[in-house]
Amino acid sequence: MSAQDDLARENRTSRWPTLTGRTWGSMNQSTHRVGLPAEVLDDMAGVVGAEVTVLGRLPGGVNAGALRVQLGGKAHAVLKAVPRAHPNQLDETLRARRVVEHMRGRGYPTPAWLGVGATATHVWHLMDFVDGAPAAVLTPSIVEQLMEIIELQAGQASEPYDHWLYAWRVATGQESALGGLSGYSSVVSGLVERLRLVCAGLPPPREAPDMVHADLNPSNVLVRDGAVVALVDIENAGSGTRATDLTTLMWHSFQDPLDGVRGQLWTRILVVVGWEGATMLAATQILLQLEWPIRLGRHDLIAGVVKRGHRLLDELSALR
Template identity: 35%
Template sequence: MSEDVDTRTAQVVLNEANHAHDQRFRLLHRFDDGVQSGAWLVTDETGRQAVLKWSPDLAWAPQIERAAAAVAKIRAAGYPTPAWLAVGTSTDGFGYQIQELALGRSAQQLTAREARLLINVLEMHAGLDPDPQRCWSEFVTTRMTGDDLWRQAAGTGPTGRGLVNACERLLAAHGPVTLPTGDLVHGDFRPGNLLFHADRVGGVIDIEALGSGTRVFDYATLLSAHDITPEAQDLLCAAGEQVAGPGVLAYCFAQVALDLTVFVHERNLQPGIQNVGKLLERTLFLLDRAEGRG
C-alpha cells in the first residue's frame, strides 16, 4: 500500500471511528515501525494524544473486536497495557482501535536491566487467562507437529536448513513435551512492543493477538530479539525454564525461530533475514544447555 493510499485510508477509518464513538480525533503522523498494520498518532481538540491502529487484513477485524474485552480484563488486574478508547470495524472491513498513548521508548538492546524488568512483567502473565478459547499452546503444537513450518523454514536457504537441523536436535534432546495453558500470552512479546519509561515498563503494546496458553511462549519470543546481551539471555532462559521446565522453553523457542525465519523471508525483511543466524546461535545455546544437563 502506497503512502498516499495509507494516509487516505487511515483518515477514512478515523472519520468513521470518530462518528461511531463520538470522538474528535485528527491524524498527526504515522509511526514508522509497524510491519503488518498502520499505527497513527492522533490528537483531539483538547490536545489529548492517542494511537489509531487499523489492519488492512480484513480477516483480522473480528479478532481486534474480540480482543477488546480481554484487554479490559488484564488491565483490571493491573497489567501495563494502554486502555482502548474505541474499537470497531470500518465499512470497508478494516478492524481498528484507538488506544491511550503509552509513555516510553523501546530498547535497542536488551541488557540485564531490561531483562529483569520484563521478567517481572512476564510473571504477571501467570494465571491471567484472558481468552481460554484462543489458545496459543494449541497453535504452537499444531504448527510444530505438522510438516509445513519445517519445510518452509528449510526452503529459505542454508541458514534456514541449519536452523531446522538444530531445532530437530534440540527437541530430540528434551523428548516429548506438553505445553501448559492458563496464562496470558501476548503473542508478539518483542522489544518493539515494549516501552520503557522512568525505570519501569511503561507499556506493553500491539496486544491484539493475546490469548491463553503458557507465558513461556512470550519468553521464547523475547529471546528471538535482534540484540540481547549474554547476561540478559541467561536471565531470560533461566526464568523461562523455571515456569514449566527447559523442554517447554526449547519447544516454544524452536517454533518462534522457525516461524520468524519463514515470516522475514516471505516479506524480504533484510534485518530479520540477517537475524536468522542469531536464531541459529540461540538454538545451539539452548542445545548446549540441554546436553550439559545430560
C-alpha cells in the same frame, strides 16, 4: 543493534454518537498524507463521538502503521488500522480488547483501548497514548522489570486462543506454512533438522493457564527514564504459558550486557514449563524467526538467525 533487530522492529507482526465539529478538508488531507482511507476516521469518530485529527506516524505498527491522533482537540491517542485479511479479523480484535480489559484490571501495564471498529476495507482500534519510547535495547534492568511484569500473566488465561498448542504444532512440524524452510539452504536445513530431532515425540501441552502477549519484542516495550511504562501491540494476545513471552525476551537478549540476565531467564522458563516445554518454545521461536525473513526476501538476515538458533539450542542442551 543488528539489521535483524531493525527489520523485526519494522515488521512487527502478529488479531468501536455522531461526529461533532469535524473539518472535512483537514481530515481528508491528513488521511491522504498517512495513506489511510478517510472512512476509517469517519468510523472511529462515530464511535468515540469526537473530532479526530491525525498528528503523524509513530514508530512501529503494521500496514497503515500506528498513528498518533488527537480527540476533540484535547487528548492524544494511538490509532492502528490494518486492511481486512480474513472474515474473523474483527472478532480477533475484539478478543484482544477483552484481554486488555482483563489484564488492566490486574495491574498489567498495557494502554486502555478506547474503541474498536471496522469498515469494508480495514479493522481498527484506538488506545490511550503513553508517554514512552520503544526500548532501543534490552538492558539488564529492563529485562528484570519485564520478567516481573510477565509474572502478572500467571493463571490469567481468559480467551481460548491457545499459543501453547500452536507452539507444539510448530515445533513438531504440523504447521504447513513452515514446511518449506528446509528447502531454503543447507544451513537452514541443518538447523531445521536439529530442531525436528530435539522435538521428536514431544507430547501436546495439557493446559494453557496463563495470559500470553505473544509479541514481546523490544519495539513493543515502552520505556521512560529507564522504567518500563507500557507493553503495546497486544493484538495477538491469548492463552498458553507465560514462558512464551520469556522465550521471546531470550531471543532478543543476545548481547554482552545481558549474558547474566540470560541465566535468570532460563531459570524462570525451566521453572514454569520444564525442559521439554522450554525446548518446544525455543524451537517455535527459531522457526518463526526463520520464516519471516525468508518470506520477505531478507536473505541477509538468515545467517544471523541460524547462528542465534544454534546458540539457543546449545544453551538449552547444557541445562538438561
